[in-house]
Amino acid sequence: SSERWIRNYVDGGYVDPDPERGFDTLDPATGAPVGRVHEADAALVDRAVLAARRAGERWAATPVRERTALLRRAADRIAERFEEFVAAEVADTGKPVAQARELDVARAITNFRTFADIVAAAGQESFLTELPDGRTLLNYALRKPLGVVAVIVPWNLPLLLLTWKVAPALACGNAVVVKPSEETPSTATLLAEVLAEVGLPAGVYNVLHGFGAGSAGEFLTTHPGIDGVTFTGSSATGAHVMRTVAPRVRPVSFELGGKNAAVVFDDVDLGETLDGLSRSVFANTGQVCLCTERIYVQRGIFADIADGLAERARGLRLGSPQDAATTTGPLISHAHRDKVLRYLALAEQSGAKVLTGGGIPELGPDLAGGSWIEPTLWTGLTNADRVLREEIFGPVAALVPFDTEDEAIGLANDTDYGLAAVVWTNDLRRGHRVAGAMRAGISWVNTWFARELRSPFGGAGLSGIGREGGESSLHFYTEPTNVCVQL
Ligand code: NAD
Numbered sequence: 001s002s003e004r005w006i007r008n009y010v011d012g013g014y015v016d017p018d019p020e021r022g023f024d025t026l027d028p029a030t031g032a033p034v035g036r037v038h039e040a041d042a043a044l045v046d047r048a049v050l051a052a053r054r055a056g057e058r059w060a061a062t063p064v065r066e067r068t069a070l071l072r073r074a075a076d077r078i079a080e081r082f083e084e085f086v087a088a089e090v091a092d093t094g095k096p097v098a099q100a101r102e103l104d105v106a107r108a109i110t111n112f113r114t115f116a117d118i119v120a121a122a123g124q125e126s127f128l129t130e131l132p133d134g135r136t137l138l139n140y141a142l143r144k145p146l147g148v149v150a151v152i153v154p155w156n157l158p159l160l161l162l163t164w165k166v167a168p169a170l171a172c173g174n175a176v177v178v179k180p181s182e183e184t185p186s187t188a189t190l191l192a193e194v195l196a197e198v199g200l201p202a203g204v205y206n207v208l209h210g211f212g213a214g215s216a217g218e219f220l221t222t223h224p225g226i227d228g229v230t231f232t233g234s235s236a237t238g239a240h241v242m243r244t245v246a247p248r249v250r251p252v253s254f255e256l257g258g259k260n261a262a263v264v265f266d267d268v269d270l271g272e273t274l275d276g277l278s279r280s281v282f283a284n285t286g287q288v289c290l291c292t293e294r295i296y297v298q299r300g301i302f303a304d305i306a307d308g309l310a311e312r313a314r315g316l317r318l319g320s321p322q323d324a325a326t327t328t329g330p331l332i333s334h335a336h337r338d339k340v341l342r343y344l345a346l347a348e349q350s351g352a353k354v355l356t357g358g359g360i361p362e363l364g365p366d367l368a369g370g371s372w373i374e375p376t377l378w379t380g381l382t383n384a385d386r387v388l389r390e391e392i393f394g395p396v397a398a399l400v401p402f403d404t405e406d407e408a409i410g411l412a413n414d415t416d417y418g419l420a421a422v423v424w425t426n427d428l429r430r431g432h433r434v435a436g437a438m439r440a441g442i443s444w445v446n447t448w449f450a451r452e453l454r455s456p457f458g459g460a461g462l463s464g465i466g467r468e469g470g471e472s473s474l475h476f477y478t479e480p481t482n483v484c485v486q487l
Pocket of ligand 1: 287419
């Protein structure tokens with residue numbers, strides 16, 4: 001048939017698809033099919049893990065200098081094949097082409113370069129211990145790769161989030177078995193080609209497709225040949241995956257959902273703050289784990305912020321990803337839109353006032369099959385409402401007034417999540433004070449989404465366990481052996 005198969009990649013080669021085990025992916029902008037994905041069965045997962053175990057041993061023994069040089073070549077090769085990656089990401093996600101270029105694929109290149117640098121520069125620490133009886137002990141820790149790491153990632157920033165884990169894992173000498181989201185299987189599959197082109201040995205990078213409980217992802221996390229699991233996705237799935245990993249007691253890193261707050265004080269520069277808030281609510285159609293869904297505004301400027309943000313929301317241009325004027329793409333799927341629509345209905349039942357949006361936009365016949373939604377803002381809700389307690393993951397936010405700094409901190413921290421926060425203020429000391437008081441993995445002041453890849457990244461509460469980035473990645477993807485020698 002003329003169907004385009006998106007295949008699994010195991011032990012250095014794409015696997016011929018089994019026509020009985022396919023599922024379709026759709027372009028979220030139009031609803032048109034992108035391709036047919038070959039779903040890995042338990043036997044294929046087994047083959048991938050065994051290949052990774054075999055290849056991983058040799059890869060771990062390869063000098064760091066060679067491993068990191070290979071990662072730099074991978075970055076160069078992605079740069080050469082840049083537009084192919086952009087096209088694949090846009091077809092899977094429906095996001096505007098400019099965003100795929102400037103964020104997703106650009107960051108994939110940066111991920112490979114940054115983690116090559118970090119791992120190449122990392123040293124081992126050693127120290128002497130003087131005992132009371134005069135003996136001296138030499139202690140040092142040998143950091144060794146974990147072995148085979150299962151990497152499970154979501155659909156919102158597919159290549160960016162994948163390479164954020166794969167680059168440090170490989171640099172540290174691990175082999176990986178990757179399970180991309182069923183919604184966005186293409187770029188992880190394409191990356192296999194690039195890594196082979198720059199000389200990564202067969203078996204070190206493997207890709208398996210599948211979805212849901214009792215399928216490829218779960219065969220992988222429960223496989224005895226896996227030495228660690230790094231997962232990005234929703235808190236509910238994360239909790240489930242944690243239970244599947246628990247019996248074998250493997251190290252885990254979980255980057256999960258958020259219900260992120262912004263706190264806006266009345267001393268701000270309105271224009272700059274509105275631009276920043278608009279980005280933090282609506283970027284990637286609200287489908288970034290770091291997006292703001294709760295906005296607490298000091299009472300004196302509440303109306304200015306509410307009106308100004310609503311105006312900016314109305315100024316967003318929903319449209320074809322190929323159109324340079326498009327600022328905002330669709331939601332990832334109809335199923336996800338149904339979920340967001342349920343929250344829109346719930347907000348109204350809870351007595352919300354809709355400032356703007358609240359429904360499905362009319363975008364013409366070409367985009368009628370897409371999973372589009374209007375950017376939406378509410379007032380009139382409180383932290384007691386479910387809409388302010390549960391992650392929605394769409395271009396939606398509620399604005400709530402506050403009076404004092406303490407009240408704002410209390411409202412922002414009144415959540416089961418703890419991923420990200422933003423503080424908007426021109427008061428230097430207040431900015432530091434409030435940002436530091438946030439129970440969140442990252443707390444910005446007067447900016448949003450700026451990321452230093454050497455900084456630790458992760459979340460508190462339902463937002464996850466562990467940190468990655470910089471040295472934290474080095475620590476997660478390796479395990480030390482303390483050698484103690486009596487001199
Ligand atoms: P999801 O939890 O539905 O899926 C994530 C991945 O897990 C997918 O690849 C999926 O196929 C896989 N999976 C599902 N069931 C599994 C199972 N039983 N065993 C193994 N794997 C399984 O999440 P999603 O809808 O793809 O992504 C959106 C979510 O991700 C949001 O909650 C968002 O906040 C979160 N997210 C978090 C971060 C972060 O860094 N903290 C970044 C991006 C997205």
